[in-house]
Amino acid sequence: MRRADRLFQIVQYLRGRRLTTATQLAGWLSVSERTIYRDVRDLSLTGVPIEGEAGVGYRLSPHFDLPPLMFTREEIEALATGLRMLQAWGSPELRRGVGSVWAKLAAALPERERIALERTPLYAPDVAASYAARIGPLLDGLRRAIAARDVLILDYGDERGQRSARAVWPLGLFFWGDVWLLGAWCELRQDFRNFRVDRITTATSSGAQFPDAAGRRLEDFVRSMQAS
Structure with a gap:
């Protein structure tokens, strides 16, 4: 965990609690008590x-709160468009994540920014519903394999329909506007x-x-792809 993330987590743990010891914080964050004292x-x-x-x-003073999230109009439109694109073209797990992120943003943003987020006139219509439904579960499996560094055996068909079995090292997933590609060794x-x-x-x-x-x-x- 990055130190900035740990400091944020300490504030979150102290919010709403009467008293929290350094021993408790050290256990929750998997660091030493000395690190907690310094943080x-x-x-x-x-x-x-x-x-x-x-x-x-x-404990944290009951009158303290983190400042609200503040975004420019361009940042709000970027967030809304990115979330809507992933909702239309993403996997089931990622689409559930979109819903969670949207709810957290709506709860954290001031009312003016929240309304701007909801009314952003940039959309990614769900015209690819059948495509996403067909490959969505596979995308989630590939994401997990990338994280676990699993060597995969692909049953793959080329553009001529010829099938082959490929042993690959899955490295990343790339979205090219209308298709997802698996980059692999x-x-x-x-x-x-x-x-x-x-x-x-x-x-x-x-x-x-x-x-x-x-x-x-x-x-x-x-x-390699950039050089080709």
Whole structure:
């Protein structure tokens, strides 16, 4: 966890609680008590009204609250458009995430920005419902395989309809306006390859995990695509 994220979490834990000890915070955040003491001191120096002391416990002043989220019109339109595009073209898990993000934004934004978010006149109509329904579950499986570094066996059909089994290292998913592509290292070709997700019939874990090998990472794939 980044330090900035940890400081934010400390504030969240202290909100609404009568007293929280450094031992509790250290356990929740998987750091040492010494780290908590240092973080609390730094938060206090920045103006966060933390009451209490080391060895006793801490609490946040009941009058303190985080400032509301503030966005420009361009930022609000970017958020709304991105969420709507993912709602139309994303996987089931990502679409559920869209709903959660939208609800959190609506709760955190001041009324003026919330209304602007809801009324943003930029849309991604759900004309691809059948496409998303067909590949959505596969997208979620590929996302999990990328995170777990699972070597996958793809049942794949090329543009001529010829099918083949490919052992690949899944590196990333890329949306190209009307199709999703899986960027991967192909063990057969010993090179990077793009696979259209809508041409993948099945993606089965081989039971093996691929290493973090120099020259075969996601950033290497991106450089390869940019150079081609």
